[in-house]
Amino acid sequence: MANRKGRPFLEIFALALKEDFRFPTFELFAFLFCVGTFVFANFGSTMFYSTSVTSNTAYNVTSSALSTVLFIFMILVFKNIAYGLGSDLEKGIVQTYLSYPLKRRSILSAKLLSALGVSLMLFLGVQILSLYILAPDVVIPQFGTVLLTYAASLCYPLLIAGIILLVTLILRRGGSALVLGIVLYFVLEIIQNLITPIATATQLSESGTLSLQIMSLFSPNFALARYYQFYGQTGIHVWVPTASGVIACIGAGYVIVASIFVVAYFYVSRRLSL
Amino acid sequence: MKRWAILLGRVGTTVIAIGLALFLVSLIPPTAINGLSYNWGVAYSNGFSTGLAPDIGYASNAWGTLYWGVLTEPQTLHVNIAANASLNVYILEVSSSTIDDWTNQTYSGSVDFSNVTYLDKFLDLHPSVIGWQGEINNGTIAFEYTPMRIVNISLIVSDHSLEPVGISAYQLLWFSSVAPVSKVQTLSEFAVPIGVAFTLPYLGNLLKTKKKRRGTAKQ
Numbered sequence: 441m442a443n444r445k446g447r448p449f450l451e452i453f454a455l456a457l458k459e460d461f462r463f464p465t466f467e468l469f470a471f472l473f474c475v476g477t478f479v480f481a482n483f484g485s486t487m488f489y490s491t492s493v494t495s496n497t498a499y500n501v502t503s504s505a506l507s508t509v510l511f512i513f514m515i516l517v518f519k520n521i522a523y524g525l526g527s528d529l530e531k532g533i534v535q536t537y538l539s540y541p542l543k544r545r546s547i548l549s550a551k552l553l554s555a556l557g558v559s560l561m562l563f564l565g566v567q568i569l570s571l572y573i574l575a576p577d578v579v580i581p582q583f584g585t586v587l588l589t590y591a592a593s594l595c596y597p598l599l600i601a602g603i604i605l606l607v608t609l610i611l612r613r614g615g616s617a618l619v620l621g622i623v624l625y626f627v628l629e630i631i632q633n634l635i636t637p638i639a640t641a642t643q644l645s646e647s648g649t650l651s652l653q654i655m656s657l658f659s660p661n662f663a664l665a666r667y668y669q670f671y672g673q674t675g676i677h678v679w680v681p682t683a684s685g686v687i688a689c690i691g692a693g694y695v696i697v698a699s700i701f702v703v704a705y706f707y708v709s710r711r712l713s714l
Numbered sequence: 715m716k717r718w719a720i721l722l723g724r725v726g727t728t729v730i731a732i733g734l735a736l737f738l739v740s741l742i743p744p745t746a747i748n749g750l751s752y753n754w755g756v757a758y759s760n761g762f763s764t765g766l767a768p769d770i771g772y773a774s775n776a777w778g779t780l781y782w783g784v785l786t787e788p789q790t791l792h793v794n795i796a797a798n799a800s801l802n803v804y805i806l807e808v809s810s811s812t813i814d815d816w817t818n819q820t821y822s823g824s825v826d827f828s829n830v831t832y833l834d835k836f837l838d839l840h841p842s843v844i845g846w847q848g849e850i851n852n853g854t855i856a857f858e859y860t861p862m863r864i865v866n867i868s869l870i871v872s873d874h875s876l877e878p879v880g881i882s883a884y885q886l887l888w889f890s891s892v893a894p895v896s897k898v899q900t901l902s903e904f905a906v907p908i909g910v911a912f913t914l915p916y917l918g919n920l921l922k923t924k925k926k927r928r929g930t931a932k933q
Contacts, residue, residue, distance in 0.1 A: 466724060467731035474735035484788030484890035485747050491784055491864050574893055577864045
């Protein structure tokens, strides 16, 4: 029975993979992820004053390696979700998928596994391999911090991916969702950069701290960066999270992401008319 | 075409892409990130030259540390030293205080820590700490050193002669690569052939399919 159910799922997954990663898309992004990680990680140019590797070192190396490569990863996800799924909806290819003996939510799962899951596997695989080659002394003893940094940094792209998915499903047009996703990404980036000076300026009021906390829910890396930047320093009046506070932010961030995806699944199962 | 061949082929092309990326990364030249030098024989006071600088002197049978710090794998230290006598030069993968601590623990009573005998004994017992060693014979020496991990390094000179000697100049330059070049090149050399081997069944199947198509078209 399980075999009979699994086969159509794999068929759709294979079709989605073929569509999302036409030659040489997968290879090109693997190349970009690999080169980007080495070029943007500032590990070599950092002068160390001690051989002891702290979690702060691991965070700095991982986040510097992530910076621009994360944007390349987002381009791949935007392409797969907005352009791939959007054009499938627009051209009516999804109706062909419905002829398979599968529930709608399984079809969406197969599409997402290809668009998001495989992209994420490629991204994390290449990044962690490159970081290991670059700084094994940092990655091995501080592997927990490296994973925490990835968890915090990926929450924000996944949130935008979820919003794009929802918009694509509602509008049934990939182009509009793609534009909206790019705009949303840059707007959130600008807000992240503006919110710290605003919070510092309004440090006497509660709103300054509140704005930072709200931002940390949507982008937990913001809280993690503040933790490593300011924790233990005196004279910092604006909110600095504790370690448990950062983990709570990451958890809350993923709950928000999961709820957006649940809404998308609900929409596909109950509301999407084809 | 069989799906396993397609999957293997795509894995192969991805491995080739990663291998090429690593090869490209290994070609990026290192950049200077820091420098330190003793003025090659010229001393400056308030920004003005005041003539020849005195040598950094070492008593007979003594050793001294020119520099100690921390170096990481993608970094390379370029060293130039000029001396007026015969001197042994070492890059040790420990801080110089480790040698003093060892001397203090091993020998009781009053100890002249700068005596070269203690350094030689330490090196005899701990040969693994020697990262590089060489000798200056009344002239200059230039070398570069790249560690294999994050490591404390000490640039040490030792005088085994009965005469006091001096170093007239030295220069240290730190260069940083985007990746550990030798490691990345080795991985690239392995990755590309492995990728090609994975791709071969896919290419074989592709050629067969094309031949079949041509045959069908002719008929």
